[in-house]
Amino acid sequence: MVMLNRDTCTIQIVGVGGQGALTVSRIIGAAALKKNVPIIISEIHGMAQRGGVVKTTIRLGDTISPLPFKSDITCLVGFEPLEVYRARDEISKDTVVVISTDPIRPISVSSWGKVYPEVDDIIEEVKKHTECTFSLSAREKAQEAGNERVTNVLPFTCEELREAIGESVPEKSLEANLKAFDLGYGEVHDRKK
């Protein structure tokens, strides 16, 4: 079992209802099951759909608790920049943060006159608090892959994840999903060098 230098790896996904956080957790789940890595995923259903905030917590490794200590998030994946800012309490120095830079404006902005923060300000703020941040336009990558709906396949593991995607998404959008995954993976991989 390959783990970081702690007992668990906790991935927190934040985003907006309908973006596919649940699908991603299923993909990671399929990969974990195949590799015999213990996994617990916590999801909130119900009202969270309908455009509200969605939070999914994935815990890999030696734990039975579906919820972690706030300071114990290994990786925070933000499908939406404002939601990363909102989840800032869960970002610590060691947290790897991956941010999609495409805003989804909530109804409070589009119709109630509230202001959406500058995405660059959010990224700058996040960078002040963690040593490892990746930001990318998931929407651009998805367009490149040929399906705008495929914007959020996680860019941080490899071949097993591709296999897991194969098991978890409908055949007709598989190719676009895999391509989006490769593009995202390439993006982060290149920047790491």
Added chain:
Amino acid sequence: MFEEHSLIRNVCIPGQERYFMHELLEDRPGKKMLVLGNEAIARGAVEAGVSVAATYPGTPSSEIGNTLHRIAKEAGMYFEFSTNEKVAFETAGAAAVAGVRAFSFMKHVGLNVAADAFMTLAYTGVRAGYVVLTADDPSCHSSQNEQDNRYYAKMSGVPMVEPSSPEEARRMMHYAFELSERFEEPVLFRTTTRMNHVRGVMEFGKITPPKGRVHFEKDPSRFVTVPANARKRHLALLEIIPKMRDESEVSPWNRVVVPEKKNTSGDLKLGIITSGVSFNYVMEVLNNVELDVTARVLKLGMTAPLPEDMISEFCRENDLVLTVEEGEPYLEEAAKALLKERGVTTTVLGKRDGHFPIPFEYNPDIVLKGIASAIGSMGRKVELPVPEENEWDTSLPEPPRPPVMCPGCPHRAAYFAVKKATKGKAVFPTDIGCYTLGIMPPQLIGDILICMGSSAGSAGGLSRVVDEPVIAFMGDSTFFHTGIPPLVNAVHNGHNFVLNIMDNATTAMTGHQPHPGLPIDGMGDPAPFISIEKVCRGLGVQFVRTVNPLDLKETQKVFEEAIAFDGPAVVITKSPCALLLDRNLRRAGRTRVKYTVYQDKCTKCDICTSTFACPAFYKIGDDHYIDPELCLSCGVCEQVCPFGAMGPIKQEGE
């Protein structure tokens, strides 16, 4: 006009058909699968050979029904979405009385609806296993309250079990059925959101095929609860309770667990009594934070009746005992009373001493804080890990992101027409469903909401005491659930209000389950559907009109007439759920033209965003746009804009 309604024939719950339909039914003991808690419960029901299962959908229990809807037929089980939880409880309960294993499940407040039947079935008992699942929702993630249903076990006298993980839930289903059959009593299976909606690894057990038809053995002295029989049955129940308690003392689900990594050799002997999901957080704390104690955890899986000897022995062996439980101080009060009764002097601390909160769900941080506070109050200083400096610039704007009605949602259109018809001067009792989201700006519709079906009842009372018109809102599924009796009441007593039944041809909020108004049943078979309009006419409502809410002018006119009508009036706004319609159209290979803002005609008056506020609308500076990714082509914006600046995207050459 309702051509699109006919597209809703193939009601089928979205999601994971492809992955789970057959896989969850595989008879391969030992096979591992990553499943949602609710799917593990469904598998447990299949393994236990349940013959009859019934529910009314309600988060966080909904996916149990969605799963059974897909697999029941293949599993040889009868499954139905009943009209409400009481009917579900009675349907399954009677099957268990007859002699086959049965299962009913519901959200916590659903058990209130079923409570009348629940309390008395505890007297009659059952002849085959009957498990009743209640899914509690601490933190009200998707509920109107966070009541703690463990008290239903105490109030009724039936045994209760509480799992901590999906795999435990599957195994506990077997245990619950065995208990139920041993004591001939229904068993309450209590879960919470972080159990139902946690995905974990489950190992398949053996499947027992369900029993077929049975002969009904008559025994009216037991099952007909006239007072003379009821008194005898109460005595019978009181006689079994001590036997259930004996089982609780030796139940494999009530056991002591010790942390392995930390807190194994401190000089303070700390005992923690816990159950359900709280156990997970307790272990996370004890395995990761050194508190300089020797900790032992009494994990209770069978929490009614409580194992009194086990608890008092456990307390006697420790210097300090904490009860860690979400919700009310159920374990705490029981433990404190018990120790007093038995003269055990160990201090027990919990919520009543202020160390742990009553409201909202727990997590490891809350549990750590509570444990530290309790140990600290005993005069021991606890060094907690200091959180790192985390000073964020909090001056960035942080606009809220509340859940809203979807783009294309027919409820938004209906509300728009209602506001036009009333000019906002009316009282709006509302109900439980997606349309509750009408409380958000700019609709601001929703003045009182208590529970399922309450809008029509509240409307009757309000119409007797306020001057403004009263317009109540209720969904189609809610109408069948508990909406009909208050309408009968309104007709008979001559209440004067408008009831808008918002018929979107599904139970949308909980994940698109069918209901009696649709031509499909819980098994996926074609079924007779009940016409809401005919029901209302049959009840004697004199004003019943059906209208397509996506036609704003016509809808407004109908509401104006309904408000002017003297007596109860029903307006059925009928248009399918936008999500369901979109999916069915896409499956049928049909695409519809998206809408856009014609920039040359837009006066930037903001009427669209300030009165209608479709989530597909957005602005850059003062300019309005429609996001084609979000637009579901309902065409209502075209009617909202007074300047003709919104309409279908024009194809080249038009």
